[in-house]
Amino acid sequence: MSEKIKIIYIDDEKINVMLFQINFSVNYEVYTGYSGYEGLNLLEKHSDTKAVISDLSMPEMSGIEFIMEAKKKYPEKKFYILTGFEVTDEIENAIKSGLIQGYFRKPFCMQEIEKEINKLS
């Protein structure tokens, strides 16, 4: 494998971010942020990012709001939601409309997420 795939992870909970960073850095190049705004900045800095995974409920800007904003600028990138909620109408609509590629449940399943990301390489 030549270069690691670049992914961005956004979550307002610090422990989640830290653990994601530790676990996914083994196989991917991971950039993390604590809000949608940080996510938009990260996307600007790392334009070759393949996938963006975001928490759903965050203060100020929700995961869906962040992805809607990001998708306008970067329609070619793949977006995912990782949340402690069961599938909500909001998530279902986002999948149907093609806004997000998929949805992962917390507690996360490493294999499930890796499988999805590896499809993009």
Next chain:
Amino acid sequence: MKSLKFEYRITILYTLIGGLWILFSDNILHLLVNNRAKLSDFQTYKGWFYVIITAILLFFFIRRQLNKHRSLEIALQEHQNHLEETVKERTKELELNIKRLKDTQAHLVQTEKMASLGILTAGVAHEINNPLNYIMGSYVGLHRHYEENSFSDHPEQVGKLIEAMKIGVDRSSSIVKGLSQFSRKSDSYDEDCNVHEIVENSLIMMSSQIKCQISIEKDYSNSDMVIKGNVGNLHQVFINILNNAVQAIESVGTIIVKTREKESEVVITIEDTGTGIPKENLKRLTDPFFSTKAPGKGTGLGLSITFNIIKEHKGRLEFESEVGKGTTVRIVLPKINRP
């Protein structure tokens, strides 16, 4: 004259005729009959004439009056019959309305309860899933660490300890998932419902209620049994029926859960060895607010709601019961409820 009552009228008329007769009949007779010898004969004829005329008059007068009464009586009887029918009709309408009202009330209570429960569970699930995510993340990191490095002391034990964390997270997560599915708010009857998964979830949620003397026997069909329906509502169906089965068992007993797949429908049978249901109560089981449980133990809404949910799924709910032996509840659901 018209305003006077019949008895007054007839008395006055009789007195008038009699009086006039007494006053004038003899004078008239004297004018008409000159022969004195024949006068007494004519007196007799006159008497008879009076009697016949008054009798005829009385006959017609009374008959007219009685006819009026008779037709009134018939009209009254007809009216009364009609009234009875109207009362019967109205009572039926009233009973139907009361039933509708009870149904609506039951539905409202349930909707309100499920709405609050849904909000609560979604919140709780989210709050629990986040810390579970921490544990899962730590497990993944530790597990990898363990695989890459050998721990000098008791490497086998460390491996087992780390695996136990994973099992704990998985089990907690599946309970939270089951709970979320149970209280999921959705009006769609077109969701994919995995019957075995729903029954298992319901059993997990009932596990604290299932006393240790109750054994659960499962006899599941080998097929997948995925039908179209409403996931949250079907959870309620099984939880309600399992709850009744558990409450029917006083101390020791068995609950058998059986699933079978047929061509166009699935059949789930829940059998308990509980107290059973008397025949007179079997018909009323699904009436809203009908309960034989002690106050506080049941609202009488469980089976009414269950029945309505199954009706929405175009399915059937059947009961068989024998007092002292137990009850069998059969739930029949079409695979696709809206073809």
